[in-house]
Amino acid sequence: MKKFSLIFQELIYDFVHWAIQPLKPLLKPNSRMEKIIIPLEKLAKEVAYNCQMCGQCILHSTGMVCSMNCPKNLRNGPCGGVRLNGHCEVKPEMKCIWVRAYEGASLMPKYGAELLRVQPPVKRNLQDSSAWVNMLHGLDESSKVEWLSAEEQEKLEDLWSK
Numbered sequence: 001m002k003k004f005s006l007i008f009q010e011l012i013y014d015f016v017h018w019a020i021q022p023l024k025p026l027l028k029p030n031s032r033m034e035k036i037i038i039p040l041e042k043l044a045k046e047v048a049y050n051c052q053m054c055g056q057c058i059l060h061s062t063g064m065v066c067s068m069n070c071p072k073n074l075r076n077g078p079c080g081g082v083r084l085n086g087h088c089e090v091k092p093e094m095k096c097i098w099v100r101a102y103e104g105a106s107l108m109p110k111y112g113a114e115l116l117r118v119q120p121p122v123k124r125n126l127q128d129s130s131a132w133v134n135m136l137h138g139l140d141e142s143s144k145v146e147w148l149s150a151e152e153q154e155k156l157e158d159l160w161s162k
């Protein structure tokens with residue numbers, strides 16, 4: 001059941017990605033249109049993922065779990081404090097976001113391997129802006145450097161598929 005839900009979410013992600021491309025000329029950063037779209041994006045993603053509006057969404061790379069809900073805002077895997085039961089050291093009642101991300105990614109045929117992608121440092125100046133608008137204009141990518149060569153990335157993805 002969970003697997004079907006995640007496959008469905010992958011399809012939704014692809015659909016949204018495709019559907020907003022033609023809107024690029026309208027959806028400019030800091031525009032009136034962005035101000036209109038922010039509450040819609042917030043509503044949709046808050047209900048489904050408890051989105052924290054970081055403005056640089058990596059949901060599809062983290063098993064459809066929002067890594068900004070990690071109390072330490074870690075975007076590249078868990079800290080050393082995960083408890084033996086898989087719960088968070090800061091909030092013991094909460095399952096570690098990265099345990100959930102691993103579980104989700106393991107069930108995602110299309111984007112699961114992206115869990116291995118090394119994420120760049122979060123850009124705090126994008127907080128509370130629209131991740132959709134930022135993605136359209138590449139603002140979420142601009143701090144990215146090549147953390148891994150294409151060959152290294154391929155090796156990781158091979159390992160994942162075994």
Ligand code: SF4
Binds near residue numbers: 045051054055057
């Ligand atoms: S990664 Fe950022 S934009 Fe995506 S759901 Fe989490 S806080 Fe929201």
